Amino acid sequence: MFDEDGRLDPFLKTLLYGVFALGIGKMLWTWLTGTAVAWIVDSPWAWLTDHPWWAALICAGALVMLVAVTRAVLVVLGFAGGYAAPLPPAPLAPGPDLAEEGVTFRMRELAAMSPTEFEEACAQLLVRDGFTGVQRVGGAGDLGVDVRAVDGDGDLVILQCKRYRARVTSGHVQQFNGTARPHHGADVAIMIGLAGFTEPAATFARQHHITVLGRDEIKKWAHGTHLYRAVNVLT
Template identity: 45%
Template sequence: MRDDGTFDPLLKFIAGAVLAVAAAKVFWQWLTTSFWHWLSMDVRGWITDHPWWSALTGGLVVLAPLLAATLWLFAPRGHVHHWADDVEDEEPPALTYSIHHLDVMDPTDFERACAALLVRDGFLQVQHSGRSGDLGADVTARDHLGRKVVLQCKHYRKPVGSRDVQTFNGTARPEHGADVAPAENLIRGL
């Protein structure tokens, strides 16, 4: 025994091995002597004394696997009904991204993640258009009032400078017809 009151792992292993060998010896002795005598004499005697119960039990032993196999073979395939489908009030789990997950994304995946979050939040007609020459419109959508929202998604390690924000604000409304261009909110929110 160690000073902290626990047993040495080697002693635990030796004690477990001794117990396993002893249990195996007892089981083997029971199996080779008592079990076969019990099976050949006691069970045989019960079957010959009670033929109707034996026939019923034997029939169930034979019919149960046949019934199970038949049900399995002829069971309808396809849609499996889930009781959760009956509940209409439950909403699907919300789409979320951890900061680490967002950090490891490439710029295109980051733009798609922003678009997916807009869909999650109920925006309509969400389109990812991020490509070179898009004049800063990476994602466009319509809010619940029908206003056009234009997003530019920046995936930088350092804070986005005011020059980028001013450039985007200068093109969002005149170039893309944005009613709302929340560049500052998106950059700070993510």
């Protein structure tokens, strides 16, 4: 019934809107054929009274249009809700003010981001969790590092963020394993896969002490749980 962000399933929402529209249409039809019919005598209204189903469809369509126009006006005026504001550019400067803001993201927000925006969102979540020295370094020639930070114990944390539509494969984890610790000196190596990981990829990660975050762990982290509590970090 509800999606992973706690919102009503789109199909059920559409169905409820349809039922509501038909109810409004029936009320209008009752009014048109009752009190109003006595003084509404023009030919268009007479036609509507002779075609009740067409009248109901027209009323439902008018209601949908009214809702759409109202939402559009609210967006223009700045009253409608939406996704998070544009993310700040990397590197992120850690500080108590940003860490106290309680930054969170919905899964559908993360899915709609570009790879760079996804990396910046992960960096923001690290700052929220109290990590220091948070910096997004992803890009050409990053050698497997998208975000780097230092945790409360002084350990260097290296993140690779995969906003793929398909699950992360074992080959990607092997490449990350070849650079995270040998090249970058990571104490904690973490891979984040928005679409999850294949079983061979997860098995390889466990064997080489690489922490992986799939959808379930990312959801907990993005919704407010500290990174180390969202998943069992292997060090």
